[in-house]
Amino acid sequence: MVNKGKTPGKDKFDKFRINEEIDSATVRLVGEEGEPAIIETSKALEMARERSLDLVEITANQDPPVVKIIDYSKFIFEQVKKAKEAKKKQKVIHVKEIKLRPAIDNNDFHHKINNARSFLEKGDKVKFTLMFRGREMVHPELGFEVMDRIQEALKDCAIPEKSPAQEGKNITMIMNPSNPKKA
Numbered sequence: 001m002v003n004k005g006k007t008p009g010k011d012k013f014d015k016f017r018i019n020e021e022i023d024s025a026t027v028r029l030v031g032e033e034g035e036p037a038i039i040e041t042s043k044a045l046e047m048a049r050e051r052s053l054d055l056v057e058i059t060a061n062q063d064p065p066v067v068k069i070i071d072y073s074k075f076i077f078e079q080v081k082k083a084k085e086a087k088k089k090q091k092v093i094h095v096k097e098i099k100l101r102p103a104i105d106n107n108d109f110h111h112k113i114n115n116a117r118s119f120l121e122k123g124d125k126v127k128f129t130l131m132f133r134g135r136e137m138v139h140p141e142l143g144f145e146v147m148d149r150i151q152e153a154l155k156d157c158a159i160p161e162k163s164p165a166q167e168g169k170n171i172t173m174i175m176n177p178s179n180p181k182k183a
Helices: 043-048 072-087 106-122 136-140 140-151
Strands: 028-029 035-038 052-059 066-070 095-100 125-131 160-165 171-177
Touching: 028 043, 028 052, 035 043, 035 140, 043 052, 043 066, 052 072, 072 106, 095 106, 106 125, 106 140, 125 140, 140 160, 140 171
Parallel strands: 028 066, 095 125
Antiparallel strands: 028 035, 052 066, 125 171, 160 171
């Protein structure tokens, strides 16, 4: 069910206790200048009411809890705004996987390289998985040669994060973009 009239993401900031919800006998009041003073909760509530503001518990896990005299709705608005800014600055890194075989044709190889180049230009990592089947495992050096060709073809736009390594019937390698796209 949708909560009408509520700011999205605001409910995670409901953890702050205000005014009469603060059940401690004494509190550490931090003023605008930043100097903390330990006073009774009733006095702090009185000071908040005189200024027509709220007594907001900032840190509950200290003894006594830290409180501030501020406008609660403005405080929550600032908290939501900071959370949105932090979320906006996060960058998700995708890992794209390209699978190939040791006996790959030139056209197929160039097509895979072009796909990898487009992924790298977008800022994504690319994982190359070279799969062996049956008796191809007798010649793993063919797989490492293909991986060397890939590194050579992409040396202008990528750097290897993980050099080619054999894992069972596969050889894997991860390439990072050499100049990641700015978000």
